[in-house]
Amino acid sequence: MRELEFIRYITRRFKIKRPVVKGIGDDCAVIKYKKNKFLLFTCDMIIEGTHFTKKTHAFEIGWKAMAVNISDIASMGGIPKYALVAAAVPRGKNIRFLKEIIRGIEKISKKFNISIIGGDTNNSEKIVLNVTLIGEAEKKHLTKRDGAKPGDLIFVTGALGEGKSKHLNFLPRLRESRILVKNFKINSMIDLSDGLAMDLNRLARASNVGACVYKSLIPLSKKSEPLEKSIFAGEDFELLFTASIAESKKIMKRMGKKEDLPITLIGEIVKRPLGVGLIEDNGKLTPLKPKGYAHF
Amino acid sequence: MRELEFIRYITRRFKIKRPVVKGIGDDCAVIKYKKNKFLLFTCDMIIEGTHFTKKTHAFEIGWKAMAVNISDIASMGGIPKYALVAAAVPRGKNIRFLKEIIRGIEKISKKFNISIIGGDTNNSEKIVLNVTLIGEAEKKHLTKRDGAKPGDLIFVTGALGEGKSKHLNFLPRLRESRILVKNFKINSMIDLSDGLAMDLNRLARASNVGACVYKSLIPLSKKSEPLEKSIFAGEDFELLFTASIAESKKIMKRMGKKEDLPITLIGEIVKRPLGVGLIEDNGKLTPLKPKGYAHF
Numbered sequence: 001m002r003e004l005e006f007i008r009y010i011t012r013r014f015k016i017k018r019p020v021v022k023g024i025g026d027d028c029a030v031i032k033y034k035k036n037k038f039l040l041f042t043c044d045m046i047i048e049g050t051h052f053t054k055k056t057h058a059f060e061i062g063w064k065a066m067a068v069n070i071s072d073i074a075s076m077g078g079i080p081k082y083a084l085v086a087a088a089v090p091r092g093k094n095i096r097f098l099k100e101i102i103r104g105i106e107k108i109s110k111k112f113n114i115s116i117i118g119g120d121t122n123n124s125e126k127i128v129l130n131v132t133l134i135g136e137a138e139k140k141h142l143t144k145r146d147g148a149k150p151g152d153l154i155f156v157t158g159a160l161g162e163g164k165s166k167h168l169n170f171l172p173r174l175r176e177s178r179i180l181v182k183n184f185k186i187n188s189m190i191d192l193s194d195g196l197a198m199d200l201n202r203l204a205r206a207s208n209v210g211a212c213v214y215k216s217l218i219p220l221s222k223k224s225e226p227l228e229k230s231i232f233a234g235e236d237f238e239l240l241f242t243a244s245i246a247e248s249k250k251i252m253k254r255m256g257k258k259e260d261l262p263i264t265l266i267g268e269i270v271k272r273p274l275g276v277g278l279i280e281d282n283g284k285l286t287p288l289k290p291k292g293y294a295h296f
Numbered sequence: 297m298r299e300l301e302f303i304r305y306i307t308r309r310f311k312i313k314r315p316v317v318k319g320i321g322d323d324c325a326v327i328k329y330k331k332n333k334f335l336l337f338t339c340d341m342i343i344e345g346t347h348f349t350k351k352t353h354a355f356e357i358g359w360k361a362m363a364v365n366i367s368d369i370a371s372m373g374g375i376p377k378y379a380l381v382a383a384a385v386p387r388g389k390n391i392r393f394l395k396e397i398i399r400g401i402e403k404i405s406k407k408f409n410i411s412i413i414g415g416d417t418n419n420s421e422k423i424v425l426n427v428t429l430i431g432e433a434e435k436k437h438l439t440k441r442d443g444a445k446p447g448d449l450i451f452v453t454g455a456l457g458e459g460k461s462k463h464l465n466f467l468p469r470l471r472e473s474r475i476l477v478k479n480f481k482i483n484s485m486i487d488l489s490d491g492l493a494m495d496l497n498r499l500a501r502a503s504n505v506g507a508c509v510y511k512s513l514i515p516l517s518k519k520s521e522p523l524e525k526s527i528f529a530g531e532d533f534e535l536l537f538t539a540s541i542a543e544s545k546k547i548m549k550r551m552g553k554k555e556d557l558p559i560t561l562i563g564e565i566v567k568r569p570l571g572v573g574l575i576e577d578n579g580k581l582t583p584l585k586p587k588g589y590a591h592f
Contacts, residue, residue, distance in 0.1 A: 029413035031378065031430075033329075041413065043339075043428050045382040047420045082327065086341040086426050117325035117337065124343045130382050130426040132339050134327075 025206065026144050027072040027191060028135070038142055040135040042072040048126040052168065058097045060168035061129060062104025068193065069133035070112055070172035071237045075191035076144065077181035078137035080174070082117045083109065085131055088124035101129070112174060141181040143241070148188035148207035152242035152269040155251070158262055159221035160196055160238065161230025166223070173239045179261055180241065184251050189241035195232045195292030199240055201276050202290070210274035213267030213288070216281055231278070232292040242269050321502065322440050323368040323487060324431070334438055336431040338368040344422040348464065354393045356464035357425060358400025364489065365429035366408055366468035367533045371487035372440065373477035374433030376470070378413045379405065381427055384420035397425070408470060437477040439537070444484035444503035448538035448565040451547070454558055455517035456492055456534065457526025462519070469535045475557055476537065480547050485537035491528045491588030495536055497572050498586070506570035509563030509584070512577055527574070528588045538565055 021030040021038060028040040046065050048054060066083065073080045085105060089098060109116060114133070157173050173191075180186050190203045196213070204211045215227065224230050243251060248265070255261050267279075277285045317326040317334060324336040342361050344350060362379065369376045381401060385394060405412060410429070453469050469487075476482050486499045492509070500507045511523065520526050539547060544561070551557050563575075573581045 029378070029380065031413070039335075041378070041380055041428070041430065043380040043382050043414065043426065044416050045384055045418050045424065045426055047384055047418055047424070050384075050418055050420060082325070082337070084325065084337055084339040084428060086339050088341055088343055088346075088424070117327070118339070120340050122341050122343055122346055124346060124424070125422060126420065128341065128343070128384070128420070128424050130339065130341055132337070132380060132428040134337065 022144060026146070027075040028078070030076070030137075030142065033136065036139055038137050038139060040073055040076055040078045040137055041132065042069050043130060043132040044068045044072065045128060045130040047128050056168060058100030059104040059107075061127065062101040062106075063108050064168050065129040065131045066105050066108045066114070066133075067170055067172050068237065069131045070108070070174055071191045071193070073133055073135040074172050074174040074177040075189050075239060076137055077141045077177055077186065077189065078135040079178070080112055080114050080133050080135040082115050082134040083131055084118045085116055085129070086120040086122070088122040088128040090125055090127070091123040112172075143181055143186045143189040144206075145188050145190040145203045146206035148203060148209050148242040148269045149244070150209055150269055150271045152187050152244055153248040153265055154200075154211060154213060154240065154242050154267040154269060155248075155263045155265055156192070156196070156219065156238050156240050158236070158238045159219045159224050160192070160236055161220055161224035161227075161233050163233050163235035163237070164225065167235035167237070170237050172237060176261060176263070177239060180251070183254065184243060185247050187242050187244065189239055192236040192238045192240055194234045195236070196240070197232050197288050198290050198292035200288065203240065203242075204269075204276050207269070208272055210270040210272050211267060211276045212270055212274070212279055212285070214279045217264065217266045219264040219266070231288070234292055318440060322442070323371040324374070326372070326433075326438065329432065332435055334433050334435060336369055336372055336374045336433055337428065338365050339426060339428040340364045340368065341424060341426040343424050352464060354396030355400040355403075357423065358397040358402075359404050360464050361425040361427045362401050362404045362410070362429075363466055363468050364533065365427045366404070366410075366470055367487045367489070369429055369431040370468050370470040370473040371485050371535060372433055373437045373473055373482065373485065374431040375474070376408055376410050376429050376431045378411050378430040379427055380414045381412055381425070382416040382418070384418040384424040386421055386423070387419040408468075439477055439482045439485040440502075441484050441486040441499045442502040444499060444505050444507075444538045444565045445540070446505055446565050446567045448483050448540055449544040449561055450496075450507060450509060450536065450538050450563040450565060451544075451559045451561055452488070452492070452515065452534050452536050454532070454534045455515045455520050456488070456532055457516055457520035457523075457529050459529050459531035459533075460521065463531035463533070466533050468533060472557060472559070473535060476547070479550065480539060481543050483538050483540065485535055488532040488534045488536055490530045491532070492536070493528050493584050494586050494588035496584065499536060499538075500565075500572050503565070504568055506566040506568050507563060507572045508566055508570070508575055508581070510575045513560065513562045515560040515562075527584070530588055
């Protein structure tokens, strides 16, 4: 069973009750909280052999476990607040190693003003870290992946295809997310954990729309993999979002004035029957399949 | 590093900020929520080879992953509400197996009226399930492990030493917890995940008190291990709680009238310098060391 299938299977099985605003199927679950605020919940598990190797520095394991969750909160327009950390490490793993994992968790938690409020420790053959992150989002700023509309322009933060070089020490795009949701009307947003191809398809399916991205517009850096790979490469943890043309103009105006918003226009949302496609340099449209980094 | 040491290390490192009512060091973290309610958070990870074996039925793996968390919410006097499930299974594990895990999670979630609101799927060599459970507790009913007072009587639910036979399909003591907190003033409560010896010491340390339990009062059943083992055996998931003598009288009166509260008086809380001890049949006091089922 592939991950997408599995998630669909689970989504069908577990019916969502009030006051759950959004259950399975977005980056975070959303629950009613205060008059003007929602609570956001997300959890991500990282595992030796899948998300890092035996040789990965312990500090980076801790950093990454928290960073991927912050990225989920950022993709909903929220602010991370509290975390639960469950760690399993091999029996007899030395104390310095564990302390280094904690130092990594601590460092990024301080940076983003997150309190660790609980946890669980276990032993296992391979290292497993599960972080549950609890955040808040003002009702007016909550941004889901299902709000894209035909005519919206599509943007990404940063450069794609850098995952390989930065997935262990990346800085989640929380600052950028907050600038966006506080200053503009963002119709939909998702973080790129499994590559542009996969995550754009997720956003399009959730919003019941199609999407076209221009190959020539995809931002790459010196650290990126080649373009063909960068489109499918996972663990970029950049934000992919859409806004109406009117809002997009405001966003681009702001981009011109200040340098705090490293974003690039890459395409536009179209009607569902047009599907999700990549426009080649010669103008030809190729379907962009939801393949990429799958966990199963 | 042993688990206790590790948790103490983490507790010192992560300073708790407001509005966190209770951070690391109890069964759940507690956060301010509504005027009369707290939110409770807990997460527990269960791992193949540590909490179940390669041969464990998938349904029971799912059941247990949720049950241990419900037990944590019960031990604080709360009600479970929402869950996030992170699952990692070996690549190529068959679909039926996964569906059986989900069926186990689903069955117990329905029984306790819990909504699954999110999750994460991964692959790993060994099966890992992490459940984060979110609950609520009325402010007046929240029961922590640090409220025991000298003179309190100590009770446990059910029988001890049954963990081996029931740890995969036990029914968390939520009903009993709610009867207790709604009808009586319970000074402190903890669930027995690592055995009476370990968890009574945790409760005593948190409350800054000592405790005496009478060996002859410890409830055993046909399914229990021998007494000596039952005191140290983990995964009973019974509730251990204390109440003043006046409240205890009311509790015992109720016990006599209705059969819905299977609890047993096992000892009393004493002053800290007296330590935590076991009173043998001949009246001799033996120190009860915090040893038992440790995860490291």
